[in-house]
Amino acid sequence: MRPALSAKVQALQPSLIRELANEATGSAKFNDLIQLWYGEPDLPTPEVVRRACQQALDHGETFYTPNAGILPLREALAAYMNDLYGTSFGVERILVTGSGTLALTIASQALLAPGDVLVTHAPHWPNLSAIQQLRGARVVRVPLELHDGRWQLDLQRFFDACGPDTRAMLINSPANPTGWMLDDDGQLEILDFCRRRGIWLIADEVYNRIIYDRTHAPTFADKIGPDDPVLIVNSFSKTWAMTGWRLGWLTIPAGLLGRFEMLTEYTNSCTPAATQLAGVCAIREGEPYLRASLARWDQSRRLLRDAFAQLPRAHCPPAEAAFYAWFACEGVADSYALASDILHEARVGLAPGGAFAPEGEGWLRLCHAVAPETMARALERLSPVLK
Numbered sequence: 136m137r138p139a140l141s142a143k144v145q146a147l148q149p150s151l152i153r154e155l156a157n158e159a160t161g162s163a164k165f166n167d168l169i170q171l172w173y174g175e176p177d178l179p180t181p182e183v184v185r186r187a188c189q190q191a192l193d194h195g196e197t198f199y200t201p202n203a204g205i206l207p208l209r210e211a212l213a214a215y216m217n218d219l220y221g222t223s224f225g226v227e228r229i230l231v232t233g234s235g236t237l238a239l240t241i242a243s244q245a246l247l248a249p250g251d252v253l254v255t256h257a258p259h260w261p262n263l264s265a266i267q268q269l270r271g272a273r274v275v276r277v278p279l280e281l282h283d284g285r286w287q288l289d290l291q292r293f294f295d296a297c298g299p300d301t302r303a304m305l306i307n308s309p310a311n312p313t314g315w316m317l318d319d320d321g322q323l324e325i326l327d328f329c330r331r332r333g334i335w336l337i338a339d340e341v342y343n344r345i346i347y348d349r350t351h352a353p354t355f356a357d358k359i360g361p362d363d364p365v366l367i368v369n370s371f372s373k374t375w376a377m378t379g380w381r382l383g384w385l386t387i388p389a390g391l392l393g394r395f396e397m398l399t400e401y402t403n404s405c406t407p408a409a410t411q412l413a414g415v416c417a418i419r420e421g422e423p424y425l426r427a428s429l430a431r432w433d434q435s436r437r438l439l440r441d442a443f444a445q446l447p448r449a450h451c452p453p454a455e456a457a458f459y460a461w462f463a464c465e466g467v468a469d470s471y472a473l474a475s476d477i478l479h480e481a482r483v484g485l486a487p488g489g490a491f492a493p494e495g496e497g498w499l500r501l502c503h504a505v506a507p508e509t510m511a512r513a514l515e516r517l518s519p520v521l522k
């Protein structure tokens with residue numbers, strides 16, 4: 136007899152985005168499908184970055200690397216953040232991780248024990264909850280609210296949700312899927328609360344550079360001191376079109392590097408050298424790519440805005456950052472059914488909102504990190520269905 140898997144694993148729910156995508160797999164009917172359901176840029180990683188990886192492999196960079204990441208990448212990351220944010224992080228505050236997802240996993244392992252509570256906002260990217268649930272921690276969700284057509288987090292409500300068992304809070308700003316952003320004053324209030332109450336903050340800033348009217352979104356990086364209870368999660372995935380590489384980093388408080396090195400040793404030991412050297416190249420040479428991408432995605436965003444203005448049933452609050460349109464369609468309660476109809480009728484792949492915690496039900500997510508021509512074609516197909 137085969138024993139059961141652990142209760143925590145049995146409680147996992149499948150990703151509704153993947154489930155919908157499976158409906159389209161292997162059918163010729165979907166040969167011309169426009170996929171806007173995943174959160175990733177449509178172009179491959181810039182060539183210069185791919186070449187850096189090829190060169191590293193040709194030079195035999197195939198061995199284990201240090202737990203915290205190779206020094207050239209940690210130095211490049213510290214310099215990158217310091218230039219961008221006007222900060223003064225040293226390499227001892229930087230831990231390279233094999234993806235933003237792994238940075239979140241390590242953060243959860245570092246902070247939470249079974250039974251602990253983590254407070255966060257919703258709707259949110261499904262992994263943000265699932266990672267904590269796999270730890271046996273409980274996630275308390277505080278809904279974002281729409282006021283005057285903009286997403287907002289009621290900070291008092293957020294603080295009131297923090298009880299005696301709350302060990303950590305998680306803020307994802309700019310947020311997936313809504314594009315909501317916490318401003319500098321809000322960040323200072325959160326930081327002050329965490330300091331006073333002795334609560335950890337996990338700041339997921341993987342969309343920090345995906346913003347259209349300035350170099351970066353508000354960040355906790357320029358507000359924290361070395362002793363503050365804050366872990367900042369970051370990733371190469373979105374900024375430099377490196378979703379398939381699995382490369383991220385954590386910014387940690389002073390004096391904790393040894394502990395995080397151990398956590399890395401017992402999680403995935405290290406990140407491949409060739410990937411990390413590609414990361415060094417992305418940081419040093421990736422800005423022109425990022426600027427050009429943002430210009431393309433902004434054009435797609437404008438096309439979307441104009442098209443949605445003509446669709447009275449669709450309600451799409453403007454996103455301040457990231458590369459998603461998050462919209463509701465009047466009279467639709469079951470977002471999976473609507474996404475499935477859109478898939479079959481319009482051959483456009485969208486993410487059903489129910490994937491993003493119960494607060495997302497009734498909504499759909501569309502990733503606009505695509506060429507304007509692709510967006511125009513998708514909108515032509517979507518408009519008749521959403522009219």
Ligand SMILES: Cc1ncc(COP(=O)(O)O)c(C=O)c1O
Pocket residue numbers: 174234235236237260307310311339341369370371372378381382383
């Ligand atoms: C909010 C958020 N955090 C973290 C990640 C993880 O990114 P990755 O694991 O590709 O670095 C994602 C990816 O979609 C995300 O949306």
